[in-house]
Amino acid sequence: MKYALVIFETDESRHRIRTDRAAHRAAYETWIGRIAAAGKLISGDALDTGPASAATVRKATGAAPATVTDGPAHPGEETLGGWFVIDVADRDEAVELAKGLDTLETIEIRPVLEGA
Numbered sequence: 001m002k003y004a005l006v007i008f009e010t011d012e013s014r015h016r017i018r019t020d021r022a023a024h025r026a027a028y029e030t031w032i033g034r035i036a037a038a039g040k041l042i043s044g045d046a047l048d049t050g051p052a053s054a055a056t057v058r059k060a061t062g063a064a065p066a067t068v069t070d071g072p073a074h075p076g077e078e079t080l081g082g083w084f085v086i087d088v089a090d091r092d093e094a095v096e097l098a099k100g101l102d103t104l105e106t107i108e109i110r111p112v113l114e115g116a
Contacts, residue, residue, distance in 0.1 A: 002042065002087050002112035003094040008078040009049050013104040027102045035086060035097055044084035051075070078106055085112060 009017075017024045035041045054072045072079065088094050091109070098107040 001090060001094075002085055002114065003091070004110045004112055005084045005086060005094070005098050006108040006110060007081045007083060008106040008108065009081040010104055010106060011077050014049075014079075016104055024103060031101045031103075032084065034100065035084070040086045040088055040097070042085040042087055044082065046082035047080060049079045049081050051079075081105065 013024075032041065032044065051071055054070070056069050056071065056073045057066050058069075059066050086094060086097060088097065091111070094109050098109055101107060
């Protein structure tokens with residue numbers, strides 16, 4: 001099954017990145033390298049997490065025009081930072097792989113709907 005590992009930066013992880021970007025990057029590269037070496041990584045991308053980089057489009061019901069605002073859809077402590085798509089046997093394996101990331105991010109795990 002394919003699962004998305006959706007990565008959210010937190011205040012703590014942003015602090016660590018600012019303090020020691022090289023160590024943070026090394027932890028990511030080690031983690032994702034293990035997943036890739038096991039043949040389980042399909043794809044992944046990082047996002048610019050600066051608040052000024054996001055724009056949000058909201059559609060209303062009916063004929064009302066869409067509204068566009070600067071900033072993330074859900075401002076707060078956690079910021080969408082990127083994702084990886086993995087191919088694993090089941091949800092339990094996806095959870096175990098996510099737990100292996102040795103940084104302070106939050107990882108949300110969601111099944112990928114194939115053919116959707």
